[in-house]
Amino acid sequence: MSRVAHHTAEELADLKHRAPLLRLDGVTKTFPGVKALDDVSFDVRHGEVHALLGENGAGKSTLMKVLAGVHRANSGTIHLNGEPVEVNSPLEAKARGIVLVHQELSLAPELSVAENIFLGSLPTKRFGLVSWKRLNAAATHILDRLGVKFESYDRVGDLSIANQQMVEIARALVFTPKVVVFDEPTASLTDAEKVVLFDVIAGLKKEGTGIVYISHRMDEIFTLSDRITVLRDGQTRGTLNTRDTDEDGVTRLMIGRSLDKSARKAAPEPGPVALEVKGLSCGDLFRDISFSLRRGEVVGMYGLVGAGRTEIAETIFGLRAKDGGEIRIDGAPVDISGPPDAIRHGVALAPESRKEQGLVLGMNCRDNMSLSQLDAVSRGGWLDRGAEQAIYDEYAGRLSLKAPSWRTPVRNLSGGNQQKVVLGKWLGVKPRVLIVDEPTRGIDVGSKSEIHALIRRLAAEGIAVLVISSEMPEVLAVSDRILALYHGRLAREFAAADVTEDALVQAISGL
Missing domain, CATH: 3.40.50.300 (P-loop containing nucleotide triphosphate hydrolases)
Structure with a gap:
């Protein structure tokens, strides 16, 4: 597995004193009968991979959907480059350079790969007609960057789940994003596709893009991230420098205890x-x-x-x-x-x-x-x-x-x-x-x-x-x-x- 270079201790210290690229302060979100987020604060720096961890139901996806304009918070603020911003819809988030790569696929299966990638911003020519030539050329350029084997004109519904996930990722590369949120991006990917994704993340990081990475796979978290923030029961439990912690330290924050890693008892002699x-x-x-x-x-x-x-x-x-x-x-x-x-x-x-x-x-x-x-x-x-x-x-x-x-x-x-x-x-x-x-x-x-x-x-x-x-x-x-x-x-x-x-x-x- 390719490894995304971590910041050095000096770089981390320098970034610490720079204003965060993105900051969420005191975000609270309630649904009927459930407080999904309770006064959560979180920030992402320029050129940083910040992992967001927590058990299922801890509030990770809800927090990112607030950021991406899918949900409206009951209270709290969002700052981008130090300025308070309102994010009232996914289109508004995208216009501000905030892109969410969904865990659950949000594609239109009857449309082509190119149409899905540029949905909402199809290139046009005279009289508002779609320029199919420019559309497919632009989509092919992005697909080449991802090293995929399918074509821009292929119907999305005919692709495997893994390839559909690559189309979701391609959407994030259409514009020059300021912040990209990856929510369980490798759940359906092959090992080769993971390597490509990690290379893309490394490239975004070099360009100064802030990256939020949500995953249950600890090996990926420790391969990719610079910092780790843990949510539990809708609240922030701590933020750690990745280089200063280990899996057990993160797990204790996530579930409030250490996992039992004692040797498994020898299995009894199997039956017939x-x-x-x-x-x-x-x-x-x-x-x-x-x-x-x-x-x-x-x-x-x-x-x-x-x-x-x-x-x-x-x-x-x-x-x-x-x-x-x-x-x-x-x-x-x-x-x-x-x-x-x-x-x-x-x-x-x-x-x-x-x-x-x-x-x-x-x-x-x-x-x-x-x-x-x-x-x-x-x-x-x-x-x-x-x-x-x-x-x-x-x-x-x-x-x-x-x-x-x-x-x-x-x-x-x-x-x-x-x-x-x-x-x-x-x-x-x-x-x-x-x-x-x-x-x-x-x-x-x-x-x-x-x-x-x-x-x-x-x-x-x-x-x-x-x-x-x-x-x-x-x-x-x-x-x-x-x-x-x-x-x-x-x-x-x-x-x-x-x-x-x-x-x-x-x-x-x-x-």
């Missing part, structure tokens, strides 16, 4: 084989995959984007048709032609994208949890609300779900609690095999630790768990064994207790 795949293949996505998974065991699956990890999980669950190989459950070959077959055989999948694939965001917590077993909670074609409530009460308690009530829409929960609802939905069907794809993507460090402990607890209860993750620390933290994939093939298998990071990187890189 619950899942076995032999020679499993699916077109050009993956070939000849063979592995087994025992009850009471956590097996990690690790590889670069495009290695076939998610596709293997989807094939086992019946979302994709295999074109070769065999799947065995408890030693018996099974024919899985769709998710109902998988569920009947005791296989559950918590998918990579919980919001798009795992949950119905407008529905409440209870109804989401019962979705996987509607037959069991129906009587004569009518839902048995008592049976639904019993399922919710059991798994909300078992998973330590933090929700105001069962009536709360899932969209209002933090990422970690949304993931618990997904897991509760599948635990209700009493699975033999649980596949969890990217279990902590977009989840804060405290909730991540909870999810890891939960995965280990489920294994201890006898469930065979397959964890797919693009984060090496996560795979190493939860797994008993690790399967390393490279270009759709199983490169190596490791005992987690013995593997080194170097060996794992070499395996997934084909070395």
Whole structure:
């Protein structure tokens, strides 16, 4: 991973005495029944990467939406270059040089890449007609800077999520921004795309642009930032020079305690084989995959984007048709032609994208949890609300779900609690095999630790768990064994207790 140069101690001291490029003072924002921000102050200096951290629901995105004109604060002021400014809309923020790269994509899928990049400021010729030649040329110039493989005239809806995220980033480069806010910008990016993004950030920094960087990934925070500000419960808990702190110091501010990093207890001897795949293949996505998974065991699956990890999980669950190989459950070959077959055989999948694939965001917590077993909670074609409530009460308690009530829409929960609802939905069907794809993507460090402990607890209860993750620390933290994939093939298998990071990187890189 390329590293953005930190300011030296002398440069930090010099910047400290210069007026901040941007300053927010005493910002308070309330929504019905919730005080999201409580007297928050925050500043960004010229040519600085200032990381903004906090658990889900701490107020980070709300603070940046106030800055970007998406929300109006109830009180507080914004100063830009020492002058108080009003920011009443995203267009007004952009006009002042404040650009927000959203965590949630805000693109028009039916329009081209170029139209999305210059939306609201399309170049025109006589009679107000769009100059398509100038538009595509300007967009191509920005795309070349990002090193992407798609074209300016491509339809955005046809792009992958990772490429759509690159279009969001391209929007920030259209003008000469004074302040750029990156909200979880790498959540969908490949490692190669991250390198390009970090180079772009380094370039913006050299130009004197102030950068706010929001991420749950500590390695990125310590690679990129000069300072770190932590929010907790809508309040500022402290601002630290990155060079003077470490992950534990930041975590204490975020969650009010240190994470338990004591050595994991040795897993009990795993039980019989619950899942076995032999020679499993699916077109050009993956070939000849063979592995087994025992009850009471956590097996990690690790590889670069495009290695076939998610596709293997989807094939086992019946979302994709295999074109070769065999799947065995408890030693018996099974024919899985769709998710109902998988569920009947005791296989559950918590998918990579919980919001798009795992949950119905407008529905409440209870109804989401019962979705996987509607037959069991129906009587004569009518839902048995008592049976639904019993399922919710059991798994909300078992998973330590933090929700105001069962009536709360899932969209209002933090990422970690949304993931618990997904897991509760599948635990209700009493699975033999649980596949969890990217279990902590977009989840804060405290909730991540909870999810890891939960995965280990489920294994201890006898469930065979397959964890797919693009984060090496996560795979190493939860797994008993690790399967390393490279270009759709199983490169190596490791005992987690013995593997080194170097060996794992070499395996997934084909070395």
